[in-house]
Amino acid sequence: MPKSVSLTRRQVLALGGSALFLRTLEGWAQGEALRIGAVLPSRPGSEWEARAAEALRMGLEMARDEYGENAALLGQRLDVVLREARDREAASQEAERLIRQEEVYALVGGLGGQAEALMGVAERLRVPFLNVGDPSDRLRNEGCRRYAFHLEASAAMYLDALAAWFVQAGFRSWFLVYPEGREGQALYQRARKSLLERHFGAREVGRAVVAPARPDFRPVLEALRRARPQAVLLLLGAEAQLSFLAQYEPLGLPTQVTGFPYPETQTRAFFAASRARARRAGAGYRAVLWEAKLDAYGARELNARFLERYRRPMDPSAWAGYQSVKILYEAAAFGGGPEPARVRAYLENPQTVFDVHKGIGVSFRPWDHQLRQSLYLVKVSPEAQGVWDLATLVGELPAIYRPGTDPVERLDQIGDLRRESRCRFGGEGWGATAG
Amino acid sequence: MGRYRWLTLIGLIGFVALLPTSLVQPAVRYRAYVSNEYGASITVLDVATDAVIGTIPISGRPGEVRPRGMAVSPDGRIIYVALSDFQPILEVPEDKIVAIEVATNKVVAEYRVGSNPERVALNPEGTQLWAANENAARATGFDLETGRTLGEFQTGVEPEGVAVSPDGRFVYVTGETSHTVTVIDAKELRPVKHFLVGHRPRFVVFSQDGSKAYVSAEIGGTVSVVDAKAHRVVETISLGLDSRPVEMALSPDGKRLYVAGGGTSAVYVIDTATNRVLRTIRERMGRRPWGITITPDGRKIYTANGLSDSVSIIDPESLSVVRSVSVGRGPHSVVIGVVR
Numbered sequence: 001m002p003k004s005v006s007l008t009r010r011q012v013l014a015l016g017g018s019a020l021f022l023r024t025l026e027g028w029a030q031g032e033a034l035r036i037g038a039v040l041p042s043r044p045g046s047e048w049e050a051r052a053a054e055a056l057r058m059g060l061e062m063a064r065d066e067y068g069e070n071a072a073l074l075g076q077r078l079d080v081v082l083r084e085a086r087d088r089e090a091a092s093q094e095a096e097r098l099i100r101q102e103e104v105y106a107l108v109g110g111l112g113g114q115a116e117a118l119m120g121v122a123e124r125l126r127v128p129f130l131n132v133g134d135p136s137d138r139l140r141n142e143g144c145r146r147y148a149f150h151l152e153a154s155a156a157m158y159l160d161a162l163a164a165w166f167v168q169a170g171f172r173s174w175f176l177v178y179p180e181g182r183e184g185q186a187l188y189q190r191a192r193k194s195l196l197e198r199h200f201g202a203r204e205v206g207r208a209v210v211a212p213a214r215p216d217f218r219p220v221l222e223a224l225r226r227a228r229p230q231a232v233l234l235l236l237g238a239e240a241q242l243s244f245l246a247q248y249e250p251l252g253l254p255t256q257v258t259g260f261p262y263p264e265t266q267t268r269a270f271f272a273a274s275r276a277r278a279r280r281a282g283a284g285y286r287a288v289l290w291e292a293k294l295d296a297y298g299a300r301e302l303n304a305r306f307l308e309r310y311r312r313p314m315d316p317s318a319w320a321g322y323q324s325v326k327i328l329y330e331a332a333a334f335g336g337g338p339e340p341a342r343v344r345a346y347l348e349n350p351q352t353v354f355d356v357h358k359g360i361g362v363s364f365r366p367w368d369h370q371l372r373q374s375l376y377l378v379k380v381s382p383e384a385q386g387v388w389d390l391a392t393l394v395g396e397l398p399a400i401y402r403p404g405t406d407p408v409e410r411l412d413q414i415g416d417l418r419r420e421s422r423c424r425f426g427g428e429g430w431g432a433t434a435g
Numbered sequence: 436m437g438r439y440r441w442l443t444l445i446g447l448i449g450f451v452a453l454l455p456t457s458l459v460q461p462a463v464r465y466r467a468y469v470s471n472e473y474g475a476s477i478t479v480l481d482v483a484t485d486a487v488i489g490t491i492p493i494s495g496r497p498g499e500v501r502p503r504g505m506a507v508s509p510d511g512r513i514i515y516v517a518l519s520d521f522q523p524i525l526e527v528p529e530d531k532i533v534a535i536e537v538a539t540n541k542v543v544a545e546y547r548v549g550s551n552p553e554r555v556a557l558n559p560e561g562t563q564l565w566a567a568n569e570n571a572a573r574a575t576g577f578d579l580e581t582g583r584t585l586g587e588f589q590t591g592v593e594p595e596g597v598a599v600s601p602d603g604r605f606v607y608v609t610g611e612t613s614h615t616v617t618v619i620d621a622k623e624l625r626p627v628k629h630f631l632v633g634h635r636p637r638f639v640v641f642s643q644d645g646s647k648a649y650v651s652a653e654i655g656g657t658v659s660v661v662d663a664k665a666h667r668v669v670e671t672i673s674l675g676l677d678s679r680p681v682e683m684a685l686s687p688d689g690k691r692l693y694v695a696g697g698g699t700s701a702v703y704v705i706d707t708a709t710n711r712v713l714r715t716i717r718e719r720m721g722r723r724p725w726g727i728t729i730t731p732d733g734r735k736i737y738t739a740n741g742l743s744d745s746v747s748i749i750d751p752e753s754l755s756v757v758r759s760v761s762v763g764r765g766p767h768s769v770v771i772g773v774v775r
Contacts, residue, residue, distance in 0.1 A: 066592050069572065070613040073589065073629035298611055298635070301569060301593050304523045330614070333631060353676065355612070355634045355654040359698075361676050403699045407677045 034071065034338050035079045035105060036328050037098030038321075039091050041112030042084035048238040048264035048273070052317040053111050055267060056132060057082065058310050059321025060108065066305075067329045074333070080325055088117035095121040105338035106331075108324040110134045110152065111263060111317070119148040127340045128347060130328060132320040133263050137186060137416070140368040144423035147340075149347050149369045151324055153289055156190055157415035158261050161375045161397045162233065162287050163194035163202065164414070171231040171256060173205045175224050177244065178235035179212035187235040187260065205229045215240050217247045225251065234259040241265060242277050249278035261287040266316040268292075268390045271380045275390075283382035290319035291376045291393045297359030313388055323356045330354065360400040360407055365415075368423040372411035374400055464774040465730050466537055467737050468514045469746055470502040471763030477502060477516065478746075478762035479540055480737075482730055482771065485748055485758055489540050493518060493533065500529045503767045504554030504597075509561045511731070511773025512537050517552040523570040526550035532564055532577075537772035549575035549587060553595050554638075558603045558621060565606050565621075567594035574608040574619060586624045591615035596638040600663060601645040607661075609636035609650060616650060618666045628666040633657035637681045642707070643689045651680035651694060658683070658694060660710060672710045674703050682726045682768065686751065687733040693749075695727040695738055702727065702738060704754055719756035721745040726768035739766035 038060050044050035064080035071078040081102050085091035091114040098104045104127070109118045111133030122129030123145040131139065131150045140154050174195055178188040188207065195202040206227035208220040215236070224232065232248075232255050234241045241259040248257060257278075259265055266288045274282035292303050292313030302322070306314035314322075327347075332338040335346030346352055348369060353361035362373045377395030384390045398413040465482035475497040479489040493516065494500035504517040514535040520527050532555055534544040548555070552566035552575075563585065564577040572592055576585030591610015598607050599621060606619040614636060618628040633652025641648045641663060648661040656678040660670040674680055679698040685691070691713070692705040702716040702724060721740025724747065729736045736749035739762075746769060748758040 066572070067613070069589065070591055070610070070615065070629075073591070073615070073617065073626070074631075298593060300521070301523050302612070304570065326612075334614075353634055353655060355614070357612075361634060361654045361656070401698050403677070403701075405677075 033077045033079065034329065034332050035081060035102055036325060037081045037083065037095065037102060037104035037107050038324075039083050039085050039094050039098070039107065039109035039114060039118060041086070041114060042090075043086045044112055046237075046239055046264065048267065048270050049112055051267045051269045052133070052264040052315070055315040055318035056111060056321040058306070059314070059318035059323075060325060062306060062309060062318075063322040063325030063329075067325060071329070078329060085114065088114055092117045092121050096125065099125045099127050105340050106130065106328045106343055108132055108321070108328070115139060116143060119143070119145045122147045126344075128328070128331075128344045130324045132324050133317070135262065136183065137190060138183070140370050140416070141422040144368055144425060146425040147344055149364055149371070151320055151327065151371050152263065153373065153375055154368075154370050154415050155187055155260070156194075157370070157375060158287050159187075159191050159194040160198060160414040161377070162258060162261075163191075163199050164397055165285070165287075165377050165395050166231050166256070166258070167195070167199040167202045172202050173227075173229045173231070174202065175206040175208070175227050175229035175232045175255070176204060176235060177208045177210060177220055177232065179215070179237070179240070180209055181212060184209070184212065184235060191233060191235060210236070210240070212237070212240070215243065217244050220244075221247060221251060224248075224255070225253065229255055231255060232257045236260065238262060238264045238270060242270075242273055245274060245278035245282045249281050257281045257284055258286060261289070263289075263317050263320075268313055268315060268387050271390045272387070275380055275382065279382060283380045285394070286378050286380060286391075288376050288378055288391075289316035289373075290314065291316075291378055291391065292388070293391070293393045294357075294376065295393075297357055298355075299357045299359075302357050319357075323354075326356070327354050358400070360411070362411065363408065365412075365418075367418040367421045368416070370415060372408065372415075374398060374411070375414065463511075465511075465732075466772045466774060467728070467746070467769055468505060468516075468535070468537075468772055469737075469739050469762045469769045470505055470516055470726075470767045471744075471765055472501045472503055472741070472767040473498055473765030474763030475500045475502065476763045477514075477535065478766075480746065480760060480762075482735060485760055487760065487762065490763065491535060491540055491542070493542075494529065497764065501767075502533075504552075504567075505768045505770045506555045506557045506564075507770050507772060508557060509559055510775075511771070512775070513543070513561075514770060514772050515555050515557060515564060517555040517566060519551045519553065519569075523551050532566060535772075538774055546577055546579070546582075548577045548584070549573060554597050556597045556599050556606070558599045559601055560603060563599070563603075563621065565597050565599060565608075565619075567597040567608050569593055569595060569611075572610070574606065574617065576606070576619070576621065576624065585621075588617070588619050588626050590617040591629065596636060596650070598639045598641055598648065600641050600648075601643060605663070605666075607639045607641075607648055607650075609639055611635050611637065614652070614655075616661070616666075630666060630668065632659040632661075632668060633671065638683055640683045640685055640692075642685060643687075647707075649683055649685075649692055651683055653679050653681055653697065656680065658692070658705065670710055672705060672712070674712065678703065681724075682728075684727045684729045684736065686729055687731060691751070693727055693729060693736055695724040697723050697725050697741070700724065700740075702736075702749065714754045716749060716754055716756065719747070719759065721747045721759060726766065728769050728771055730771050731773070737769045737771075739769040741765050741767060 115134035591613035596609035633655030635654035722742035724738035726739030
């Protein structure tokens with residue numbers, strides 16, 4: 001065991017990973033094949049979802065190659081088996097095939113609304129699943145699963161970060177637009193909580209519910225004109241966000257508009273479309289999981305390698321794909337082997353730390369399996385000609401450098417805390433969606 | 436009594452005259468060399484006075500060309516500086532190792548040792564240069580006598596730290612992203628082992644007797660103690676998850692390991708007999724100490740403070756910062772050269 005002066009919580013966290021590692025060296029058999037399965041949507045619901053899926057594939061492939069070479073140095077072999085599925089049912093079938101026939105020890109996926117289906121299969125067959133594409137809070141609460149882990153940030157994290165950035169910048173009065181239905185209502189309620197409970201001085205001056213398929217924004221714009229908010233938050237899907245921006249732009253209102261950062265709305269392709277539909281309003285501030293211009297903590301090198309390989313910036317879904325393989329590979333390497341139960345135990349161990357190029361050791365929250373991590377704020381450029389310059393990094397939250405404070409508590413500044421969680425792994429909190 | 440005094444004096448003079456020349460030569464003078472990553476320069480300090488006695492420009496393009504890791508020849512007369520730029524995807528003319536003569540503070544040679552070299556190490560004979568090529572997942576060996584590349588070797592992802600064992604046999608290269616150390620046999624020129632250490636290993640240093648190596652892990656907040664014969668981690672020293680250890684320096688007697696805690700603006704002092712933290716130095720430390728070194732006589736410790744553009748000078752006796760000196764922009768590393 002490592003020796004140390006009196007062990008603080010932080011030291012215990014660091015020490016745990018090290019101890020597990022020492023066990024690994026003895027326990028991991030040489031020549032063992034490590035196979036990770038990934039399911040991507042074959043018929044993305046929109047052009048934007050297709051872009052995110054393409055980026056995800058790129059990140060998965062790059063990580064497969066890099067960690068494959070590393071595994072070879074350790075006498076191992078790493079494969080990432082990619083499969084496509086047109087809908088949730090097909091995703092379930094592909095996941096089951098990957099587990100039963102390809103003998104993958106973990107699954108990755110979740111774009112295109114497939115996360116819940118994949119979580120169900122993973123739970124039933126007891127194989128860890130890493131969600132890289134669905135921010136729904138429901139999947140981290142009533143719908144949580146013991147074998148599901150969330151690399152994608154939760155809606156609660158995104159909303160807390162957005163509220164913090166905007167309110168601290170002086171945007172106090174808000175107008176919220178959300179779609180009908182359970183998910184829309186949940187997003188609206190959580191956004192209110194971010195604004196009203198976490199930020200003294202922020203207030204809601206209006207809201208509008210729209211039909212998710214073909215939203216009519218005319219009454220919304222009229223209500224918005226009357227309410228005169230400082231900021232509008234669109235809790236809508238990618239296409240609806242673009243549609244709103246196109247109708248909002250001619251009004252010439254000064255209100256800042258930002259949208260909920262679904263993965264498909266975090267790509268530079270989406271930023272370009274946003275700016276094309278609304279030259280002024282579409283060049284606002286957006287929350288992202290990753291930014292290709294992040295230049296610290298080893299991010300420069302990661303972004304540069306991706307740029308060199310694919311000749312395009314590393315969109316957040318590409319980062320998520322890359323890190324999903326890295327995390328699952330490390331879970332097998334440091335956790336004692338690729339047995340699914342062992343990998344799950346390593347992932348959910350609060351002492352486990354991962355390095356995801358964000359400059360701080362991150363871990364999965366034990367109460368809902370959400371990865372603690374920093375998020376970023378970018379400004380879409382109104383003038384940029386090239387893809388690279390479409391976005392500029394302007395913010396990071398939580399700030400990772402605050403010596404003297406607990407890094408875990410630092411990261412837990414955004415998102416739902418344990419006392420707020422409705423997740424009960426295997427217990428009474430399991431809802432009707434249990435697989 | 437007076438006559439005895441005279442006799443004693445004459446005797447002393449005669450004794451001194453018979454001493455080997457080397458014992459009566461003036462003491463060596465040390466100079467501290469600080470690589471300024473954002474200033475594209477090297478700041479030189481006189482260790483006796485801690486005064487800045489010169490700045491060596493490395494490139495006319497500060498902010499583009501970045502001097503980072505450094506190594507010193509065994510006799511202390513040459514400083515080797517790893518240069519690269521901020522575009523790690525490209526191999527550019529600036530990707531090289533420059534050699535600075537301590538006596539003159541002039542660049543006397545340049546060597547191409549693979550792309551994007553981040554850190555560099557020298558073998559004990561001073562005949563081989565080893566560089567970690569960060570963007571290429573490679574380490575490159577270079578023969579200074581023949582001017583030829585010894586070989587390029589695959590490493591973990593994003594290699595950074597590099598060190599040669601005191602017997603010159605093994606080269607350790609850390610892989611930042613894969614949390615690994617790759618061991619290269621410098622005689623047979625082949626990789627012989629690859630093993631896991633803590634998360635984001637930044638730096639590696641061998642004990643003077645070559646029995647151990649220490650590997651710092653920035654994200655893990657640990658220092659791995661490696662059996663350098665078996666190439667196996669035998670103990671892990673935890674400094675805390677948020678300790679951010681980067682460069683390390685061993686005291687000349689090997690009894691203390693000084694660890695720069697970059698993002699925490701601290702230096703951790705480890706007792707190598709017990710592997711326990713003796714002291715954490717925070718008071719008056721510069722911001723983000725990334726590099727750290729100790730003078731060969733063990734009397735001063737220098738840290739290169741990246742965010743305060745300064746060097747902190749620590750007294751190893753009191754373990755306190757005794758002086759701060761402004762240097763160039765973005766100090767990365769610091770080493771000690773010798774003027775004989």
